[in-house]
Amino acid sequence: MNIYDIAIIGAGPAGITASINAASLKKNVILLEKQNSIGRKISVCGAGRCNFLNENLNESFYNLSAQKLVKSVFGQFGKKEILGFFDELGLKYYSEDRRFFPITNQSASVLKVLEIRLRKSAVKTELNFEVSDMAKDEDIFLIKSKDLQKISAKKVIFAAGGKAYPALGSSTSLYGIAEKFGHGVITPVPAAVPLTAKDQFCHFLQGQKIFAKVKCVIEGKPVSEAAGEVLFTKYGLSGTAILDVSEQASIAINRHNKKVKIELDAVPFMEEEALKLELAERIKKGFEGEDLIAGILPNKFTTVLKDYIFEKNVKALSYMLKHKFFDVQGTRGWNEAEFTAGGINTNEINEKTLESKLVKGLYVAGEILDVTGVRGGYNLAFASASGFISAKHAANT
Ligand SMILES: Cc1cc2nc3c(=O)[nH]c(=O)nc-3n(C[C@H](O)[C@H](O)[C@H](O)COP(=O)(O)OP(=O)(O)OC[C@H]3O[C@@H](n4cnc5c(N)ncnc54)[C@H](O)[C@@H]3O)c2cc1C
Known part of the structure; x- marks a missing residue:
């Protein structure tokens, strides 16, 4: 069986950014997504306008328990680097009331430039692959899908998001897998919700x-x-x-x-x-x-x-x-919540590399972590930045 350098679970902004970066670092990457298309949440962000970043980006706009980790992530990949990343993909944007939007005012433009780069990179994307279990044998991860397909990889990045808006692809199975590997999961609750x-x-x-x-x-x-x-x-x-x-x-x-x-x-x-x-x-x-x-x-x-x-x-x-x-x-519950408060405990994640302190070779990025930003582009910014950083460190170790 082919053993990938890095398997990335979840094709939201965190997983897509991680895949693009890992591929640019010449790694053999597979991106696993349970739905039949990638980045579905991006397309509804900011009421279809996609507020992907904020001028004031810093850790103080996130839950207290996550601020150390968020600070470290933005210290490596902050506002300037996020804008540079999108510049390089060809996205034109503007800011209004300190919030960044694509110049087209369409979330679809953000998704499109990510899709194009993903297509042009050497990432293998497996759609309709819902990860239901994972095991580790020596240094190799064995990932299983709900319909019993198997993938092996030397490193894994969890980027499966939170529980908000289930219709757009939330999942709880990765919380369970994280717990199986000894991680604590802070009870997820709906946030930015009526x-x-x-x-x-x-x-x-x-x-x-x-x-x-x-x-x-x-x-x-x-x-x-x-x-x-x-x-x-x-x-x-x-x-x-x-x-x-x-x-x-x-x-x-x-x-x-x-x-x-x-x-x-x-x-x-x-x-x-x-x-x-x-x-x-x-x-x-x-x-x-x-x-x-x-x-x-x-x-x-x-x-x-x-x-x-x-x-x-x-x-x-x-x-x-x-x-x-x-x-x-x-x-009003998960169907009307924009974010998830809670997730994998950040105390158990190396704040510099985003590698698990408990499982060597397992990295975590995006909303699956217990990291919640306020409204205003902070959650997408953290998803992209943490995706990028997790891939950088996974590729370099
Ligand atoms: C209506 C709405 C509006 C929003 N507007 C904004 C905004 O304007 N600005 C902002 O900053 N944030 C906004 N957000 C929040 C933002 O969308 C999320 O914080 C962000 O998408 C999180 O990125 P992620 O990659 O971590 O997770 P997600 O985007 O949730 O992606 C995770 C992916 O993993 C896949 N997945 C899950 N489980 C599995 C599994 N077991 N196997 C395989 N694949 C799996 C999912 O299908 C999904 O594609 C909004 C959210 C909603 C719901």
């Missing part, structure tokens, strides 16, 4: 979007906050501000069974005192019903605020608009 909450605000304001500030409050303590769009839905809360605080909420509920609330400031452009004065002034001028909040909030809000408005209770109304609390029941 939250569920039973509340009459959500019921009556369904479909309404506002610009607001939100705080994630765990067991009474605010732990994170964000400003941006909040969308009320029939099941709870969505929108960019909610996605930005959802990771902490999801970890607290799904890993620690803690009570989570979202505190909403629906009028972030006014101090509470100023809001109170303005409402009192309107009442003095004879404003009634929906006129009381007209021009401050969408008219639909009158329905949920009708008791306060009817009672002309300015103090209670202002407080409610600045501090509305929602009891969060959970998240």
